Amino acid sequence: MKPAAESPAAEPIVDPDLTVGGVTEAVAGVVFAPPRPRLWLAGFAAGLVLVLGLLTAISWLLVRGIGIWGVNVPIAWGFAIVNFVWWIGIGHAGTFISAILFLLHQSWRTSINRFTEAMTLFAVACAGLYPLLHLGRPVYFYWLLPYPDTMGLWPQFRSPLVWDVFAVSTYASVSLLFWYVGLLPDLATMRDRAASPWARRGYGLLSLGWRGDGRHWAHYQKLYVILAGLATPLVVSVHSIVGLDFAVAILPGWHSTIFPPYFVGGAIFSGFAMVLTLVIPLRAVFGLKGFITARHLELMAMVLLATGSVVAYGYFSEFFTAWWSGDEYERFVTANRALGPYAVCFWTMLTCNVLVPQLFWSRRMRRSIPVLFGAAILINVGMWLERFVIVITSLHRDYLPSSWGMYIPTFWDWTTFVGTIGLFLALLFLFVRLLPAIAMAEMRGLVFRKGRTP
Amino acid sequence: MKTPYGLMASFASPRAFALAVRRAGEAGYTRCETYLPFSLEGSAEPQPDAPSPIPKAMAIGGILSGLFAFGLQEYAAHDYPLNVGGRPLNSWPSFVPITFELTVLGAALCGLLTFFWVAGFPRLDHPVFNDPRFIRASKDRFFLCIRSDDPQYAANATLRFLSELGAESVAEVPR
DSSP states (O other), X not given: OOOGGGSGGGSOSSOTTOOHHHHHHHHHHHHHSOSSHHHHHHHHHHHHXXXXXXXXXXXXXXHHOGGGSSOBTTBOSOHHHHHHXXXXXXXXXXXXXXXXXXXTTOGGGGGTHHHHHHHHHHHHHHXXXXXXXXXXXXXXXXXXXXXXXXXXXXXXXXXXXXXXXXXXXXXXXXXXXXXXXXXXXXXXXXHHHOOSHHHHHHHHHHHTTOOOBHHHHHHHHHHHHHHHHHHHHHHHHHHHHHHHHHHTSOOTTTOOTTHHHHHHHHHHHHHHHHHHHHHHHHHHHTTOTTTSOHHHHHHHHHHHHHHHHHHHHHHHHHHHHHHHHOOHHHHHHHHHHHHSTTHHHHHHHHIIIIIGGGGGGSHHHHTOHHHHHHHHHHHHHHHHHHHHIIIIIHHHSOSSGGGOOOOOOOHHHHHHHHHHHHHHHHHHHHHHHHSOSSOXXXXXXXXXXXXXXX | OOOOSEEEEEESOHHHHHHHHHXXXXXXXXXXXXXXXXXXXXXXXXXXXXXXXXHHHHHHXXXXXXXXXXXXXXXXXXXXXXXXXXXXXXXXXXXHHHHHHHHHHHHHXXXXXXXXXXXXXXXXXOGGGGSXXXXXXXXXXEEEEEETTSTTXXXXXXXXXXHTTTOSEEEEEOO
């Protein structure tokens, strides 16, 4: 048995010297007197440049159609679907942290839930762009929705692709609503602390006149708990449905019952990797190390190890099923993934998603910031490649060799992808500059319960 | 002179505040308001409040929205029948995902609107904002306000009562 002092559980979750008032000073201070404004400006400008690229790519797409992308039969689902699944998966960590860990009373989530919920919203915004653009004629997006049209037509409600429309739009709406409800008390704090009258009016309008009334708090807590309870099955349903988009198709490499749970595990895995990628620079630049401590990073590394194991099990199950099924085409798809023209992607994916998380068995690795940051980046890459492998390698070898093809992403594919990364970053930079990046009201409660405030 | 909105005491310590709220309830004050920078369970109100209507509203909103979603899909399946290899039109298992999604959406929206309704939001102005101390209600101060329409309210006695509870300061809240 290890002595208690060495066990990680004895470590405080937040800096024990924090006070209830100090929380507000530190968190609101990031907005009203931002440290290192040049660094922020450089990052925001870089994001905006990439957004310009995205706008150019979208404009050219609207002029010329999706022929400017590398997609063609047999690979009709190219980067658009790869990136859609990648982005939506990243969003899932935010909901996992804000809803599931809240219901499980994991108080360490309080330091990161606001920021990761914002990450969810922006990731879903980036994800949502892709299917719309992939429609080819985005003006007709409303054909996906049920409405009384003159031809008496309806969407095909038995198709997972239509389920996806409802799942993603519900997910985006409920995430936004949950985030806004969580923000209400903090917007009131910002209103009370803003020096300029315009900022005061802006935050005041958004806070809807929140004044911290005890009765309001009671209703608010009820609403927040139930929203968390609703968001929990929602987040599982969304990526399950994304998994069903593939699994329902009778295509070797896609037609697999493991897909929904394996997609959910992968989504949380990639999302936590993205949270680490963003939070490590954030806490350093904005002086939030007292809130987001080494303990938080360590716990997130443990989540990476756990969800990484789910993903590894998913891979293993796919290989095993392909072999055990005895189906010629299933076996071919698996062999082709490992040995075919996209073998580099496959092996890089396995290295990043299966080998890299094994580092986190070691406590020293979980507590080393450079290792964590490097591993998080590799996992982001690995999870992107996973979606690439699933989408592209299953499609590019059809049943008949005469219908085989290759998918080579074009300049516009890359510009759109990098552009959404820019959009994501620009939105995050705006968020940390305009809204409190840590849930102050919840943090005050945590400091009061755990700290030494009288 | 207009009667003030009430008398408001400010507390720095959550424990002193919780004690004061309990005392106010014991002393028979019924029209009290509390203001807290974070949710402090069990000390929000001197008198227990009616249970929140939010859970019920969310359940009703969710169920209605789910029924609507399922009904819409069933209607569409029969309004434009598609014969796929003789499979039944009432293919209810494939209607479950959208029914679930819209149940969640309906419940969440209904919960938010009910919260706005019970809290009276948006309400940008309120007499307590007239108190210059109140700016710290969203930071690190706890406030107990006894309204002037409380049957027990008597300017001097209530002021004395609040001062003896360990408040940092007690002041009238103008209307």
